[in-house]
Amino acid sequence: MRWSTTLVLPFLPLTVLAGKFNDPALRSRHARHAIQARTNSTKFAIADYYQGESFLNEWDFFTDADPTNGNVNYQSQAQAVQKGLAFVQADGTTVLKVDNFTNxxxxxxxxxxxxxxxxxxxxxxxxxxxxxMPHGCSVWPAYWSVGPNWPSQGEIDVLEGVHEQPTNQYTLHTSEGCELGNSFNTKSVLSTIISDNCASSGSDNRGCAFSDPSTESYGHGFNILAGGVFAHLWDSTGIYIWRFTRAAIPADITAQNPDPSTWGTPAASFPASNCDIASHFSEHSLVLDTTICGDFAGPTYAASGCAGTCAQAVANSTNFDFAKWEINYIAVYNPTN
Structure with missing residues (x-):
């Protein structure tokens, strides 16, 4: 989520046909066995379960100026609720949205x-x-976690993109000394490497990143399938991210008895072989936000296929009709053995 104001990233193209993400032929036997070996004996128990009013009462509403220089006024809880930008629907789904009704x-x-x-x-x-999830011209949504002393305590971007970008991006940001490395096995993931150096600074904030090949992973393509699940495991061996469409959510996740060893090849993998996880990631808060333009969506706007300029897009309230999160839950599990 943290980007340099001088960095201009290309709009990410669709590189592979939709549906390839779940093609069993792509699943590396070596990667699958490695994941099973790591998690075979690990069981997990729920530590925190955020649903409904939890997102209003157990999460803090950020009200300072946007650190990524977006064209937003972040609202307090009272303001967001009063303006209809944060609420819980009758079915328990939590909605967090951008104002799409004000001039x-x-x-x-x-x-x-x-x-x-x-x-x-x-x-x-x-x-x-x-x-x-949110999408639209000028819109920059993210689901991520971050430590208090950026980038020393790390950042994990699980879900992020801009405009009507067709696919999701997975990224780590760290201090010096963390990378994917030349020995990284590209067959151990289902996504494509964008950059391999996780270290982020004022001149280069790209981090180490992957692009998901499937249009089911982001924006409109994600939403028309009733969304889905993003799961990530963070332990001493690395950080691993999986994605499942609504129809493909594993039964063990639904039963609240998750077993990552059965989930196959992850979408993205950041192994500890070239990154000491414990020294680069700590004290993370989970974050959900939607900003507009800013350090990522601003520089990429001209190549996005959207009309006019990003500044003009801010004024068009219809750009934000789909700029909203609808959250069923976020669950945090701890290993029990």
Whole structure:
């Protein structure tokens, strides 16, 4: 989620046909056995389960200026609830959205929501079930976690993109000394490497990143399938991320008895072989936000296929009709053995 104001990233193209993500032929036997060996004897128990009002009462609403220079006014809990930007639906789904009904000047700021968990974490298994996620011209949503002393205590971007980008991006940001390395096995993941150096600084904040090949992973393509689940495991051996469409969510996740050893090849993998996980990641808060333009969506706007400029997009309220999170739950599990 943290980007340099001088960095201009290319709009990510669709490199592989939709559906390839779940093709069993792509699943590396070596990678599958490695994951099974690591998690074979590990069982997990729920530590925290965020659902419904939990996101309003157990997460903090960020109200400072956007650190990524977006065209947003982040709202307090009281403001967000009063304006209809944060609420719980009758079915228990939590909605966090961007204002799509107020006139805003070209280049002005639009009301939005950013929340972070009050609890912090030093590892675990994190499972997020989203019914829908934000997308649209100028829109930059992210589900991520971050430590208090960026980038020294690390950042994990599980779900992130801009505009009508077709696929998701998975990224780590760290201090010096963390990378994927030349020995990284590309067959151990289902996504494509974008960059391999996790270290982030004022001149280069790309981090180490993967692009998911499937249009089911982000935006409209994700939402028309009623969303799905993103799960990531953070332990001493590395950080591993899986993605499942609604129809393909493993039964063990639904039963709240998750077993990552049965989930196959992850979408993204950041092994500890070239990164001491414990020294680069600690005290993370979970974060959900939607910003507009800013350090990522601003520089990539011209190549996005969206009309006009990013400043003009801010003024068009219809750009934000789909700029909302609909969250079923986020569960945090700890290993029990």
């Amino acid at each position: 805003v000047a070209v280049g002005g700021n639009r009301d939005s929501v950013r929340i972070s968990s009050q609890k912090t974490y030093n590892g675990g298994l994190f499972i997020a079930d989203f019914w829908s």
